[in-house]
Amino acid sequence: MRIGIAGIAIESSTFSPHRTGLADFRVTRGADLLARYTWTEDESLDVEWVPLLHAVSLPGGAVLKDVYDALKTEILDLIAEAGPLDGLLLDIHGAMSVVGMLDAEADLARQVRAAVGPDVLISASMDLHGNVSRDLVEQLDLVTCYRMAPHEDTWETRERAARNLVARLRDGGKPHLAWVQIPVLLPGEKTSTRIEPAKSLYGQIEAIEAMDGILDAAIWVGYAWADEPRCQAAVVVTGDDAELVEAQAAKLAGDYWKARQDFAFVAPTGSLDHCVREGLASGIRPYFISDSGDNPTAGGAGDVSWTLQVLTAYRSRTIIYASIVDPESVAIAKAGGEVSLQVGGKIDSGPAGPVALTGTVVKVHEDPVGGTIVVVRSGGLHVIITERRKPYHLAKDFADLDLDPVQADLTVVKIGYLEPELYDMAKGWLLALTPGGVDQDLIRLGHKQVVRPLYPFDPDMDTPDLTAHLI
Template sequence: MKKLRVGITGIAIESSTFSPHRSTVDDFRILRGAELLGRYDFLDAEWARDVEWVPLFDARSLPGGAVTEEAYAELSGEILSRLRAAGDLDGLFFDIHGAMSVAGRTDVEGALAQEIRAILGPDVLLSASMDLHGNVTRELASALDLITCYRKAPHTDAWETRERAARNLVARLRSGGRPKKAWVQVPVLLPGEKTSTRLEPAKSVYSAVDDVESLDGVLDAAIWVGYAWADEPRCQAAVVVSGDHEDVVLAQARRLAQSYWDARGDFVFVAPTGSLQECLTHAVSSAERPFFISDSGDNPTAGGAGDTSWSLDVLLRMPSVVDSELTTLYAAIVDPEAVAAAVAAGVGATVSVAVGGKIDSGPHGPVWLTGRVEAIDADDPVAGTAVVFAVGGLRMIVTARRKPYHLESDFHALGLDPRRADVVIVKIGYLEPELYDMAAGWLLALTPGGVDQDLLRLGHHGIERPMFPFDADMPAPALTPELL
């Protein structure tokens, strides 16, 4: 049996065009060669062993603002140059997010896929793995032979999805069959926090994807929610069903698209919501401990700048938080200047610093605080240096670089124990698994920022209209899949 040569490449970031943050090359972790191959444990699986995997280039970043044109030119340029130099390939595994925005461009992943296709030629199979919060245009889907995305939010199946994309690619290279693809967009744009597969209707809508995949004549099925915090025509839900039976994939693509459209008005936030003040008042008076609050408008894992200071100002003005025997943790806000001041003063010192509001000053400018430096971690692999400022009962984490706080160990590294805290406020949307399991109570605060959950107040003008929920009374769309 011929040994297949399959390349691996990718570029991934989720980019909010409503955030003033700009993502540069320094924001990306870049892998080449053996390091890139080492990222994918499934390459040791039996189905992958008779393949020569050719590592090209991989760049991925924490979500943030739009990528600069200079950074994109450098990163995509290396993908294309390495692809040209790779020699003959049978296939290419394209590991992307699907919501990368580049300043001044639209549908950048579609354009990159088209450039890759031009280099590969028509006979090399190209398979993409994506986040379900990505966007799928006709241009992107047409350039690819196979395309799939996560089926869980939170994304507990991310690596399962990547393996499926690579395994299907190898299987199709062995069988010699290019599948048919039925593609259709659905004019609905919802935040991820309203489409968690932990609860209905997303739970049932996405469980149907597995049912469709199991049908004779179907290879794969996928539903994309789309990315709500970029203002581009491509930003909307989409469905792709692939397989060998044309009638089946077209019918099932329509079925999935219709189910998503029919459920559009039933999607609800993954937790009860309120203003930050309302959430804090409830949390402080509750007997549930620890009580978590999602500071959702500046969530760095959705594209927020990470330094929006509006919520910090609210916290410092609430006597029930600072003038209290309760322990309240706040994670986190990025401000390298404030971190440097804390490090210079040392643990135990009291310093006055202006924190946050220097990248995203729209909701609020820098907030002045006088606090005790309680902890310093100078070796955080993501944050660079992280510090804890204490003001009364409030413990706030400030970082030199943007960092999400999703794991219990993130807090322990700074001597904080979220399980023993009364209230834990995290810049996040839906709680990631460790926090979700830890939380005795949970509210989602609808706070301002580059990933504001209230889409209607963000000011979209570049999306296609009509679009739900922007046009709540829009007529029903045709939802007719195209065979690509």
């Protein structure tokens, strides 16, 4: 069997002024693309994997239209050059926004379907924060998504999508897909599978998947920081028993709807001032605060300076701020010594403009993701400034800069829910409700193109029709 692999994967906030260009994507082809997936080396599958193109970017703002068109065109050209395919694995995120478009993944899937023809099976792997429109599902034969948030099962999900595809190609026959959208749109920090009700909702999937006649079941919470009609939760159940997949999809959708008011933030929340005061007074170390409104791994610009402005009032304490992107400030500070900078607020200047920062450069580091990184110490405040946007998820991210959250009074990170390593390290944690392109307060963002009524925008809406549609 010959199976192609392709995809464009990014999570895009339409509320961020950042624009994602070609330089933001890591593009792989050929042997480098196959090397992403360990299961391509499994000879027992008896598959010739055909690498086409895969492009992945750190979450950010909407993708420039010419960049999307160029990547898509190359995928389509490579499909034409590849010769006959039996199947195609579409490795996408599901929340890609493209300037001037409202459903980029559906467009990509539609074009890929036209290129491979109606008989080639397409299996998609997605993030559970993707948005699943009917237009997208109609182009697919199989689709699944992560079952954990944080996404500790990312690679497991991609492998499941691939192995399900191989199994269907061997056994023959296209399965039924039962799709239903749920008019609920919540941020990821309220739908973590670490806590209820998401823990139990996703906990049902294994038992459903084990039923005779069902191949896969998937729940998407959707992506809250894009303003598009497709943005809402969804369920797809896949299998050979049409009646059963419809029934189970409707049940999962109904359970999700019933639980809508039970979703809560994964950590205690508050204003930034409140969180800083609580953290400093606690005496607990290490203590983390999530600067959630500008989380670059959710689509934030990474240079919102509002939090940095607040932290400059606490220079008498030892605080690590990770991080803020500002190539202009890095270019000045990388020479070392004493510096006076205007930091941040140059991409997303909405909440606050550039912040004056005077201090000493205590570290210059070259990083494969963040480029040149400098640490500027101003009193006890240690500000990490990066040349390119970079998330801080690991102890090594801090150790590389000679910083230790265990020794700091407070560590403030541009993040939503803490990723596993920091979560395990933290003795204290608060989620600050800060402004930015991925503001947790969805109401104040001002969505205009989502389909209404939609919870929580319309908290008193009537119970929706959650009938599953057989695709």
